Amino acid sequence: MEIEAPRSGVYYNARLDPKNYLEGPLSHNAATRLRQMLARPGIVCAPGICDGISARVALEAGFDCLYQSGAATTASRLGQPDVAIATLNDFVGAAQMVCSLQPSVPVIADADTGFGGPANVARTVKQYVSAGVAGMHIEDQVQTKRCGHLMGKQVVSREEFLTRIRAAVIARDSIPGGSDFVIIGRTDSAQVLGMDEAVTRLKLAADAGADVCFIEGVKTEELLRSTVAALAPKPVLVNVISGGLTPSFTTQEAERMGAKIIIFSLVSSVAMVHAVRDAMRSLKKTGTDFTSARGMDPKAFFEVMGLNEVIELDARAGGSAFQVV
Incomplete structure (x- = not known):
C-alpha cells in the first residue's frame, strides 16, 4: 500500500492514515470503528444523548454512533445551563456509563476547552480513552465557555487553540500500544472573527494533527460547502x-454538501423537556400518570434498558434469579 508523504511541518502518523481503514470488517474497538466509518463512504449521523435512557433509545432506534453533548450532559447531570459549569469528572462519569452500554458503538464526546492548559488537555484525552470514548472535540473558546449557539462567545488566540490540539495529539500518541482515538478540532471563531479566520484555524488544527474539523455555527448551505472544499x-x-x-x-x-459527520446535539434533551413537561402537567391536572405512560408497564420500560440481556446472562451463568420477572 502506497501512502503519500505529508507536507513539510505537518503532523503525520502513518499508522493512522485513512487508507489503512478502508478495508476489512468493522472493528469491535469503538475508536477503530469510528476511523473506519470516516474512511468509508456515507455520512456518520450521531444523535445527541444526555443520559442512559436517551442512549438506550438511540441504540434501540439503530444508530451506529452516539454523541455525548456537553450541553446535554451538563443539563442532565447537573440541571445547569451550558456555561462551563460541568467538570472533567462530570463528563468522564457520563462517558463511562454510555460507552459501557454497547462498547463497539462509537461515542463522540464533547471535551469543551480541554479543562485547562496542555497538561489538563492531555489528562482529558487519557481519561476519555480509558472511559471507552472513540473521539472527542476540543474548541477554541475561553475557559468560561458557553454553548456554541449562544451569543457573546469569546475565543482564545490561534496559538493557544493549536496548543490544545497538539497536547491532545501528543497524549493520544503516547498511549502504549497505539490508540485510534479520534481528535476533532472545533472552532467557535466564525461568529467572533469571521468565517475566513474560522477556516484558517481549522486548517492549522488539521496540520497540527486534528483528524476531523468542526466549524460551529455555519449559517448557510453555501458556507458549509465552501468550508468542506477549503478543508478537503x-x-x-x-x-x-x-x-x-x-x-x-x-x-x-449535509451529506450532499460534503459533511462527513452530523450531530444533533440536543435532540434527546429538548424532546425530554417537552415529554416530561407534558407528563408532569398531566399528572398535576388529572392526578394520574395513566395517559402519559401510554401503556408502558415497568417490564416494558426495563426491557428498553436491557432487561432481556441481564436475564439471558443470568441463565447462561447458571443463575435462577430471573426465571420469573
Missing part, C-alpha cells in the same frame, strides 16, 4: 440544533 480532504463535522445558528440541515442534505 479532512472530514468536516456539522452540528445541527433546532433554532440554533446552523439551519436545520437533514442528514441527507
